[in-house]
Amino acid sequence: MYLNYLFVAGESVAMTYMKNRKRYMGLLATGLLQLVISGLALAQFTASDEYALIGYEGEAQDNPVAELQKQLLSGEVKLEFKEERGYFDALISRLGLNPDSQTLVFSPTSLQHKLISPETPRALYFTDNVYLGFVQNSTIVEVATIDDRFGVVFYAFDNQPETDRFFERTNQNCLVCHDIQGTMGGGVPMLMALSSVYSARNVPMQNFSGIGNVGDTTPIEDRWGGWYVTGRHGLQAHLGNILLESPDHLKNLDDFRIWNVESLKDAGYMDTDPYLRETSDIVALMVLEHQVTVQNQVTYVKFKAPAVLKRRGLEEAVNANTWSELPAPAQKTLTRMLDRLVSQLVYMDAADSMSRLSGTQDFVDTFQARGPFDSQGRSLRELELSKRLFRYPLSYLVYTDDFNTLPGYAKDYVFHRLDSYLSGEVELKGRSQYSQEDRQMALEILAQTHQGFAAWRDNRRLAAR
Secondary structure, X not given: OOHHHOEEOOEEHHHHHHHOHHHHHHHHXXXXXXXXXXXXXXXXXXXXXXXXXXXXXXXXXXXXXXXXXXXXXXXXXXXXXXXXXEOHHHHHHHOOOOHHHOXXXXXXXXXXXXXXXXXXXXXXXEOOOEEEEEOOOOOEEEEEEEEOOOEEEEEEEEOOOOOOOOEEEOHHHHHOOOOHHHHHOOOOOOOOOOOEEEEOOOOEEEEOOOOOOOOOOOOHHHOOOOEOOEOEOOOOOOOOOOEEOOHHHHHHHHHHOOOOOOOOOOOOOOOXXXXXXXXXXXHHHHHHHHHHHHHHHHHHHHHHHHHHHHHOOOHHHHHOOOHHHOOHHHHHHHXXXXXXHHXXXXXXXOOOOOOOOEOOXXXXXXXXXXXXXXXXXXXXXXXXXXXXXXXXXXXXXXXXXXXXXXXXXXXXXXXXXXXXXXXOOOOOOOOOOOOHHHHHHHHHHHXXXXXXXXXXXXXXXXXXX
């Protein structure tokens, strides 16, 4: 776990650590500091008012995991238990996750940190709205999903023979770490993708994530500390696969960077037999980071928008269907968080790659095949991989239920900004990797493949007559 991201009621765990840092430094040397931090956070964590306002403790019903839970409890679906990974293989299949999306993280940043090491990394698999974490010798499967109402929701699956418990919400334990907004005056559940260089004893040595997650804008050379990385990336440097013997090595980090690993097993890093693949795919990692970034911001809007409106005495505005229905003070309050979402959707300020990237072809093929496609066979899922990740300057996440269940006024604003930017009518603050021709093509794809956007445009044309 990371000091930056843990907090306790009114006081961050980082602050608690700083007050007692002399006493804790000895624990750091033995690798036990993480246990102290975990204990502090678990003992003192209290969710903020946003959780109560949105009813986060209530039953999450609008997500794939909740649907599968109903089927399991009714007996409609039964999962096969296998000795190697328990029910995990069956969960991957039932929830529609691609085994080629596998990424492996050896940083001990899970509540199961005792079981995670460079020899036994945690495996993560994902689709557009579900994330599964597999840890060797564990009795649970870690699960995160995107709920239409609540945004990011956390579960643990009881991975023991003949279980009748299946999925259980794990709010309190998971939100210890998965709520970095709590340190800034209000809570929002979040997915996390971090980067820190570790010692050979798997103790964190330097954080490269800054004060937030790794995302599209993070330079690739600062990504993937604590992760294994496979795939071809030419001379493009990154922090994956690195374990340092001494803090002095941080001064010459380039000497320890590892290039173009095809198979973790062949490279001798670990025994990959317990996992579904021998890879921790570089392309899957980049898609994961983009996806987490956008989904966190959508969750932020769903949590924060009603909360800040209520605090300003504008709670009735949450029912507005269009942006124009909001009073001016409400618009001023919400503009910044919605503009941030728009910028993320169009990859503003995304980091350039110095070399062409290539990973597991099955992941690329499966990801791109999901479409949808316009009349010319174009899709927002198309990967570019030479200087940037995606071919067109608009995220495929506009198709998700998560995005499409944003409040009416928020979606109206985002659609308007996307339409204006992609058409060339306005410019957004920041740097884009894309030409106006690219933007126009993205707009054409969106208009043909997104029914909600097409209907929004038609309504605007009618209103303008």
